[in-house]
Amino acid sequence: MKISTVLGGMAASASILACTTAFAQAGVPENGPSLRDLAPVQTYSVPDSDGAAPRALPPPGDDDAGSGLRIDAAAQADEQPEPLDLKGAWRPLRPTYAPGAWQPMGLDLLDDQTPSAGQTMAGLGWKLGSKNWNYTSAGGLGLTLGNASPTTPAWASSTTLGGVGLSKGLSPGNADTGQWQYATMVGALDYSPGTTEGGLDYGPAASTSVLRYGLSSNLTLESQMETAPAMKTMGLGGTYNTHQWGVWSAGVARASQEMDDGMRYQVGYQTSLLGRLQLSWVGEHRSAGFSDLSLYRNFADNEAQDSNLWKLTMPLGSYGDxxxxxxxxxxxSGPPVEVFGVSHQFALNQNVKLALQAQRQRYTGDYDVGLQLSIPLN
Incomplete structure (x- = not known):
């Protein structure tokens, strides 16, 4: 078997060689197709191309900064994009009714003047309070960040919120004729203890707003709205200043909480006696089911009541009030309650303030005595 296979291979080789010789003798050109054309790697001739002659680099100049390259400053300036002008782009789109004080951090984006490097927050209109930051712009816009007691009419009860407050043109007395004043605050009810030790204690989300309008130099109309989960309180009233005979205030409010609703009527009076003594009186009638933010936490314990509060204040000059x-x-549902109170507030020095307070109930004999010392840490 082995001898036959070898002989067969030799015969096949002789046949291929004979065929190749026959093709050559038949006139087939030597540069025609061959077995080399079937190889996976082929070679091709590439014509020579003359490269550019090398050039020497120009000598470095003053603008190269040791880099060895010369920079054309004019060409580089033309290639750089122009800086984006945010002021110029926003200026034509600014509405005509938008006051310039509506800018963040008390800065006017349209004002080309920038604060100096050493300017403080107080120079920008910010003031640090005991529990908040307050900002007041030149146009009368006020911003409060933190815990504060929002402004309320004289015929309403006040409370403390933690959040963001905004006010415009508020004045302690009557508003000027034709002037609008407003104050609003959104946040959460602050149940944190006032004078005792303890951490922060916040209740549900709440909001309050007050709108005032000066109908005349003596009469100012007021409205108030308070909201909290499942509660809404709305009130209308006003303040009348008789100048020589004191200031009267009156208001009526309606509230609803859950399935209850109620009304509150309040009248107040304040005047001066002998040029120094300040006398005030507040009378209030509240029906069952009435609730506002000051009564929201203990709403289940609220009931109808009539109350009268008299207060006499005597200023003592440098010795306080x-x-x-x-x-x-x-x-x-219970016996009447009568409470007598005395308080004295004065400053020990420029930074230290002291307050003394004592209360006693007439029928039960219970009494409270308090001492508060205030020292700023800044």
Whole structure:
């Protein structure tokens, strides 16, 4: 078997060689197709091309900064894009009714003047309070960040919120004729203890707003709205200043919470006696089911009541203010309550303030005595 296979291979080789010789003798050109054309790698001739002659680099100049390259400053300036002008782009789109004070951090984006490097927050209109930051612009716009007691009418009760407050043109007395004033605050009810130790304690989300309008130099109309989960309170009233005979205030409010609703009527009066003594009186009638933010936490315990509060304040100049108060409360379900109180507030020096307060109930004999010392840490 092995000898036959070898002989067969030799015969096949002789046949291929004979065929090749026959093709050559038949006139087939030597440069025609061959077995080399079937190889996976082929070679091709590439014509020679003359490269550019090398050039020497130009000598370095003053603008090269040791880099060895010369920079054309004019060409580079033309290639750089122009800086984006945000002021110029926003200026034509600014509405005509938008006040310039509506800019962040008390800065006007349209004002080309920038604060100096050493300018403080107080120079920008910000002031640090005991529990908040307050900003007041030149146009009368006020911004409060932190815990504060929002402005309320004289015929309403105040409370403390933690959040963001905004006000415009508020004045302590009557508004000028034709002037609008407003104040609003959005945040959460602050239940943190006032004078005792303890951490922060916040309640549900709440908001309050006040709108005032000066109908005349003596009469200012006021409205108030308070909201909290499942509660809404709306009130209308006003303040009338008689100048020589004191200031009267009155308001009526309606509230609804869950399935209850109620009304509140309040009248107040404030005047000066002998040019120095300040006398005030507040009378209030509240029906069952009435609730506002000051009563929201203990709404289940609220009931109808009539109350009268008298207060007499005597200024003592550098010795502070001495006040005495008397409050009488009547409820359908219990005996009347009468509370006498005395308080004295004065400054020990420029930074230290001291407050003394004492209260005693007439029928039960219970009494409270408090001492508060305030020292700023800044």
């Amino acid at each position: 001495l006040s005495g108060s008397y409050q009488a409360i009547e409820t359908p």
